[in-house]
Amino acid sequence: MIGFVSKHKWAFIALLSLMMLYMFEPSKGIQATQSTLSNFKSVGMILPPIFVLIGLLDTWVPREVMVKFMGNRSGFVGGMIAVLLGAMGAGPLYVAFPIAAILIKKGARLAYVFLFLSAWVSVKLPIFMYEWASFGGRFTLLHVISSLMIYSIGSFMMERFLSLETKTMIEDRAETLSA
């Protein structure tokens, strides 16, 4: 029991804060619960296909293929694939973490995985037209171009800053979290 609670301590803290909100301001508590439930619904819809995709990727794509297309020597192609994969992503950022883990596990270069995450949050094809309609073309194009520039440079810099130990640690975690 204690093991279960400590393993999921953040879930309990989140639940506790939800209950506190309810106690101090019931109307806000109800609102927060409703918004949480609507999150469950919308994200719950995306999770099954995403995880099936991860499972298929894990069983069908051999490590050599991933290394060839997104590994250390994949060059520009690897970066392009990372951006495209991220741009196709549907859903909030945290849905991308398990996908990033399977990419790392299969031998993708870390800088490209960071680039993938960055594209996921900035260049989103499924909602591109929606952004255009909401804010106009110049705003949207500026968003895409400035993000891609900063994130491409930043992803490689991040990789450079990491020590070998940190990189190994990330690979180990990816291995256990997506085993």
Add this chain to the structure above:
Amino acid sequence: MSTSILYIIVLSLLFLSFLKDRSKTKKALKKALKSIQKNLSMMITVMMFMGVILTVIDPQFISMIFGKESGIYGVLLGLGIGSVSFMPSFIAFPLGANLLESGAGYPQVAGFISSLMGVGFISFGMESKYFGTKVALMRNLLALLASIVFAAAVGGLL
């Protein structure tokens, strides 16, 4: 819309996989189930925090803050609120469009939207579980930087 496309793609891939190799497909589905189990608690946590924060920092609160003459402070506030809160883009975009209509400036909204999508204060715990605190911190700072640059570019060019 994009969700149904996702389903169509994944179901076709699954079908292809099933035609080619049944046991491999079974293995893939088992893995899918296992990784859902591994991630569920973390994701539910993020969603609950999201519910709480979205209630405290609700759209009305945000509209109140982005006044007409909020200037650079408005941009900073936009970046700050965007970083700590988290909402799906189908809520964020109409909200941003509303803010513009009610008189907020483009740079403020740009900083808000970009950090909203990229800087994940609430999912930080989950992110550090995957990549370690250092990487999580670096990636979030990078996203913040990208948001600042975007807000500045919008301020200068729009």
